[in-house]
Amino acid sequence: DGGITQSPKYLFRKEGQNVTLSCEQNLNHDAMYWYRQDPGQGLRLIYYSQIVNDFQKGDIAEGYSVSREKKESFPLTVTSAQKNPTAFYLCASSIDNYEQFFGPGTRLTVL
Amino acid sequence: KQEVTQIPAALSVPEGENLVLNCSFTDSAIYNLQWFRQDPGKGLTSLLLIQSSQREQTSGRLNASLDKSSGRSTLYIAASQPGDSATYLCAVRVVSDYKLSFGAGTTVTVRA
Numbered sequence: 099d100g101g102i103t104q105s106p107k108y109l110f111r112k113e114g115q116n117v118t119l120s121c122e123q124n125l126n127h128d129a130m131y132w133y134r135q136d137p138g139q140g141l142r143l144i145y146y147s148q149i150v151n152d153f154q155k156g157d158i159a160e161g162y163s164v165s166r167e168k169k170e171s172f173p174l175t176v177t178s179a180q181k182n183p184t185a186f187y188l189c190a191s192s193i194d195n196y197e198q199f200f201g202p203g204t205r206l207t208v209l
Numbered sequence: 210k211q212e213v214t215q216i217p218a219a220l221s222v223p224e225g226e227n228l229v230l231n232c233s234f235t236d237s238a239i240y241n242l243q244w245f246r247q248d249p250g251k252g253l254t255s256l257l258l259i260q261s262s263q264r265e266q267t268s269g270r271l272n273a274s275l276d277k278s279s280g281r282s283t284l285y286i287a288a289s290q291p292g293d294s295a296t297y298l299c300a301v302r303v304v305s306d307y308k309l310s311f312g313a314g315t316t317v318t319v320r321a
Contacts, residue, residue, distance in 0.1 A: 104252075129307070140213065140298070140311030141253075148307070156308060188252055197243065198300075198309060200253040 101125070102201035104189050109206045111176065111183060119174045119204045121189035128193065130172040134158060135186040135203075144187075147172055176206065184208045211236045211303050215312035223320050228286035230315050232299030237277045243309065244273050244284050245298040253298065257284070261304075289319045 102123045111117045123130065129148050133141040143156030147166040161180025166172055172191075176183045189201040212235040222228060232242070241260050245253040257266045257273045259282065265274045270287040286293055296316045300309040 102252075131308070138218075138313060140313045141300075141309070142311075143308045146307060190253075196241075197255060197258045199255060200245075202252040203250075205250070 102189060102191055102199060104187075104201040104204050106204060107202070109204055111206060111208050113208070114178045116175055116177050117206070119176070119187055119189075119206070121172045121174065121201060122170055123172075123189075123191045123201075124170060125191055125193075125199065126169070127191035127199075128169070129191060130166070131190040131192075131198065132156075132162075132164065132172070132174045133188045133190065135188060141188060144174065211301055211310040213299060213301055213310050213312040215297075215299055215315050217315060218313065219316045219318075221318040221320060222289055224289060224291060226289055226319075228284075228289050228293070228317060228319075230284040230286075230297050230299075230317070232282040232284070232301075232312055234280045234282075234301045234310070236301075236303055237280050238304045239277060240302045240304045242273075242275055242282050242302075243300045244271075244282075245300065247296045247298060247314070249296075256297075289317075291319045291321045293317060294319050 105120045131146040132144040145164045147153035163175045187204045190198045192198045214233045243258045244256045259266045259275045272285045296314040298314045299312045
């Protein structure tokens with residue numbers, strides 16, 4: 099079954115802690131994206147990657163980091179520098195930056 | 210910067226009524242426009258994608274139109290059902306960029 103998986107579904111972070119969100123796809127898509135969703139707002143782009151070992155900052159990259167060592171995987175690290183990380187995080191992928199398909203999301207809460 | 214607006218923010222209709230959801234955008238130099246559905250606490254499901262050269266796209270009870278010159282897209286859902294209750298998001302990709310710019314969504318409730 100082809101698709102995008104994200105884990106964990108729920109994540110809790112303590113103050114000063116770095117946490118990593120997983121995103122894996124078996125669709126053979128080249129491009130992958132990370133978005134943040136806050137209540138009542140549209141999704142905002144954090145980072146995107148068009149090919150392996152290359153990625154670009156989106157609109158709200160401060161306090162986040164990513165890597166793209168494999169085509170299938172695009173993990174997102176929320177660092178302690180991100181002062182307001184509580185949100186719903188969504189990963190997406192696409193072929194040649196065409197139609198985007200989304201994973202089920204990870205809800206991050208700061209304790 | 211592309212701004213995407215969806216009005217109204219919420220909509221409640223009786224079952225069987227046709228739904229009309231609106232999306233407006235400020236930069237008409239778009240590459241494509243996508244409509245998504247999101248259920249509470251879930252990811253986004255792609256419903257329809259309209260290329261900039263197209264005027265409309267249809268899938269089952271769903272029809273989306275695009276008017277680039279006026280910066281508008283409309284999603285029509287015929288004969289609504291309680292299962293259509295969800296938040297519907299519009300997203301636009303401009304020619305010069307890879308990212309999608311999203312509206313805040315319209316939350317639809319279909320009453321049985």
